[in-house]
Amino acid sequence: MPSHSPLDVDDVRARVQKSIDAFLSHQEPVLGTVSPDLAPIIDALADMLTGGKRLRPAFAYWGWRAAGGVDNDAIIDAAASLELLQACALIHDDVMDGSDTRRGRPSVHRRFAALHREAQWLGSPETFGMGAAILLGDLCLSWADEMLYRSGLDPASLLRAKPVLDDMRTELMAGQYLDLLEQARGGGSVERALRVARFKAAKYTIERPLHLGGALAGADPSLLQTYSAYGLPLGEAFQLRDDVLGVFGDPAETGKPAGDDLREGKRTVLIAITLQAATPAQEVVVHRHLGDPSLDVDGVADLRTVIVETGALAEVESLIDRLTAEALTAVGAIDQPAQGVLRDLAVAATARRT
Amino acid sequence: MPSHSPLDVDDVRARVQKSIDAFLSHQEPVLGTVSPDLAPIIDALADMLTGGKRLRPAFAYWGWRAAGGVDNDAIIDAAASLELLQACALIHDDVMDGSDTRRGRPSVHRRFAALHREAQWLGSPETFGMGAAILLGDLCLSWADEMLYRSGLDPASLLRAKPVLDDMRTELMAGQYLDLLEQARGGGSVERALRVARFKAAKYTIERPLHLGGALAGADPSLLQTYSAYGLPLGEAFQLRDDVLGVFGDPAETGKPAGDDLREGKRTVLIAITLQAATPAQEVVVHRHLGDPSLDVDGVADLRTVIVETGALAEVESLIDRLTAEALTAVGAIDQPAQGVLRDLAVAATARRT
Numbered sequence: 001m002p003s004h005s006p007l008d009v010d011d012v013r014a015r016v017q018k019s020i021d022a023f024l025s026h027q028e029p030v031l032g033t034v035s036p037d038l039a040p041i042i043d044a045l046a047d048m049l050t051g052g053k054r055l056r057p058a059f060a061y062w063g064w065r066a067a068g069g070v071d072n073d074a075i076i077d078a079a080a081s082l083e084l085l086q087a088c089a090l091i092h093d094d095v096m097d098g099s100d101t102r103r104g105r106p107s108v109h110r111r112f113a114a115l116h117r118e119a120q121w122l123g124s125p126e127t128f129g130m131g132a133a134i135l136l137g138d139l140c141l142s143w144a145d146e147m148l149y150r151s152g153l154d155p156a157s158l159l160r161a162k163p164v165l166d167d168m169r170t171e172l173m174a175g176q177y178l179d180l181l182e183q184a185r186g187g188g189s190v191e192r193a194l195r196v197a198r199f200k201a202a203k204y205t206i207e208r209p210l211h212l213g214g215a216l217a218g219a220d221p222s223l224l225q226t227y228s229a230y231g232l233p234l235g236e237a238f239q240l241r242d243d244v245l246g247v248f249g250d251p252a253e254t255g256k257p258a259g260d261d262l263r264e265g266k267r268t269v270l271i272a273i274t275l276q277a278a279t280p281a282q283e284v285v286v287h288r289h290l291g292d293p294s295l296d297v298d299g300v301a302d303l304r305t306v307i308v309e310t311g312a313l314a315e316v317e318s319l320i321d322r323l324t325a326e327a328l329t330a331v332g333a334i335d336q337p338a339q340g341v342l343r344d345l346a347v348a349a350t351a352r353r354t
Numbered sequence: 355m356p357s358h359s360p361l362d363v364d365d366v367r368a369r370v371q372k373s374i375d376a377f378l379s380h381q382e383p384v385l386g387t388v389s390p391d392l393a394p395i396i397d398a399l400a401d402m403l404t405g406g407k408r409l410r411p412a413f414a415y416w417g418w419r420a421a422g423g424v425d426n427d428a429i430i431d432a433a434a435s436l437e438l439l440q441a442c443a444l445i446h447d448d449v450m451d452g453s454d455t456r457r458g459r460p461s462v463h464r465r466f467a468a469l470h471r472e473a474q475w476l477g478s479p480e481t482f483g484m485g486a487a488i489l490l491g492d493l494c495l496s497w498a499d500e501m502l503y504r505s506g507l508d509p510a511s512l513l514r515a516k517p518v519l520d521d522m523r524t525e526l527m528a529g530q531y532l533d534l535l536e537q538a539r540g541g542g543s544v545e546r547a548l549r550v551a552r553f554k555a556a557k558y559t560i561e562r563p564l565h566l567g568g569a570l571a572g573a574d575p576s577l578l579q580t581y582s583a584y585g586l587p588l589g590e591a592f593q594l595r596d597d598v599l600g601v602f603g604d605p606a607e608t609g610k611p612a613g614d615d616l617r618e619g620k621r622t623v624l625i626a627i628t629l630q631a632a633t634p635a636q637e638v639v640v641h642r643h644l645g646d647p648s649l650d651v652d653g654v655a656d657l658r659t660v661i662v663e664t665g666a667l668a669e670v671e672s673l674i675d676r677l678t679a680e681a682l683t684a685v686g687a688i689d690q691p692a693q694g695v696l697r698d699l700a701v702a703a704t705a706r707r708t
């Protein structure tokens with residue numbers, strides 16, 4: 001008999017959406033009082049904050065529940081605030097990468113560039129779009145902790161959670177900078193690529209959201225350690241799965257053209273392992289194609305062949321299996337029903353889809 | 355007999371610097387634990403956070419004192435946190451404007467572009483510099499409320515102050531967006547230009563810092579109203595003084611080349627009033643020169659002549675006088691020694707320097 005309903009995860013996701021909608025409805029008149037010209041900001045953020053897997057709120061919610069917190073709307077609001085932090089990261093990331101789309105829709109900077117173009121305003125639409133996107137990201141970053149504090153959780157809980165949020169934000173920005181640096185350096189070190197995965201994904205997406213929920217509920221230190229023992233390997237596995245999908249994934253699922261990570265030249269753990277194992281001839285293929293914006297289907301196929309033939313894909317798959325198993329062992333120490341949901345989330349986040 | 359020592363303002367400024375230095379010394383090992391590659395971040399922020407007028411911390415500190423708060427190091431830390439918020443605004447502003455310098459030093463994005471160039475990394479130094487600057491601004495925005503919460507002020511005070519900080523950040527981002535929009539639309543409305551001045555400068559630089567200090571000290575609503583009655587007109591006068599200095603100021607004082615705001619094409623209240631009063635011939639001069647990046651000394655002189663001959667300069671000067679007088683009347687309701695310091699700050703921030 002399953003220890004939890006399969007609807008639990010979907011249910012939290014739907015409530016997170018309602019909570020975000022309510023927060024934006026609160027902010028709309030706040031901006032409206034400043035000027036009606038600010039309406040496009042709310043529209044853009046409402047679109048940006050629709051859909052998505054809501055992984056971070058899910059982990060925060062179950063971090064609360066596993067620590068004995070009772071289900072209520074306040075913890076959903078608190079957990080949902082992580083989506084605003086994530087929106088900041090995505091909006092700014094798209095500016096930094098010059099990405100045109102996000103989940104199949106125009107990225108925020110493109111959206112505001114289009115607004116500028118349609119209105120035939122002065123100056124460069126791209127510069128306006130970039131400026132607007134930087135400011136919208138800043139607004140999301142500010143609103144993330146505003147939403148957490150407006151959740152209605154008691155002050156003692158909020159003060160316990162604050163240092164977790166602080167660490168989480170610092171680690172996110174640090175991880176993003178290291179990622180930027182890794183791309184600039186042309187990668188090459190498996191260890192450095194793993195460190196980026198650890199800070200950008202493992203801590204930020206899984207461990208810290210669990211800690212945040214736990215801290216809000218007053219979890220004891222040993223439970224927080226269990227969250228780390230589950231969250232860190234799982235987060236690395238999740239990032240590795242994302243690396244594999246970026247190269248071999250189905251565009252219908254990833255929402256990005258096939259081989260897009262190769263075209264962008266992303267220096268992932270998968271690529272670092274490939275280069276470590278490559279023969280001189282294979283290395284030539286990687287250096288010729290990786291990061292070529294006009295890379296075609298044949299080029300993508302050539303790179304995929306090298307990644308398979310060096311054994312890098314098999315090594316990453318076995319690493320994913322090992323890390324996921326480690327996470328599943330650690331989760332055994334957590335009470336039901338949280339344990340069951342965390343098991344499901346672990347499997348869903350890392351399962352093979354190619 | 356002066357009601358306060360002339361050293362009060364300098365004294366607060368020196369203590370704010372010490373407080374920022376201590377906060378960065380705390381964060382340095384936090385980043386160091388993530389990776390030694392993060393060292394350039396602390397170096398850049400330490401430079402960025404050295405010097406400056408520290409206006410926002412000064413107003414926050416005196417907002418606390420005027421509400422009966424006693425002098426201590428915790429309030430200095432809390433007040434100093436506003437410099438981190440301001441650092442975010444400046445770093446991101448420089449990216450949006452493509453500014454090369456800040457207070458005579460390379461702007462953060464230029465600094466990281468130079469780091470990239472020296473290291474001969476892959477890709478565009480400009481793109482790397484922009485990405486790093488976006489992330490450093492995000493870090494400053496996160497660290498601003500981290501520093502406020504680490505100040506050691508009691509939780510009840512911090513929770514009272516939180517909504518003020520929330521409003522302040524939203525107003526800052528909203529004001530910046532309206533400014534961007536105003537430049538794109540080519541200005542033209544005195545009312546819209548004044549609204550940008552109100553949100554970007556008056557509320558953000560003076561009213562909200564006073565409110566923050568007041569809220570931390572538990573000020574009653576009537577005192578907060580007095581802060582608004584002083585802060586809003588003073589803040590607008592301060593922004594108008596800045597507009598005038600941007601056109602007529604001494605480069606030695608402003609740290610920017612003469613007429614730099616004209617070259618950038620800034621749509622200030624001064625320019626809006628000029629265009630409102632201009633003859634068709636004068637309008638032609640403004641449209642020919644304003645926003646011309648290669649504007650030379652003669653062009654600057656032509657524009658200055660139009661600004662003077664339309665009566666716009668005189669009108670702005672009289673507006674500054676009127677607004678400053680209004681602020682000085684309101685400040686009469688505040689106890690000494692805060693009243694004396696706030697009077698001095700008002701005069702210093704708005705005095706003619708041309």
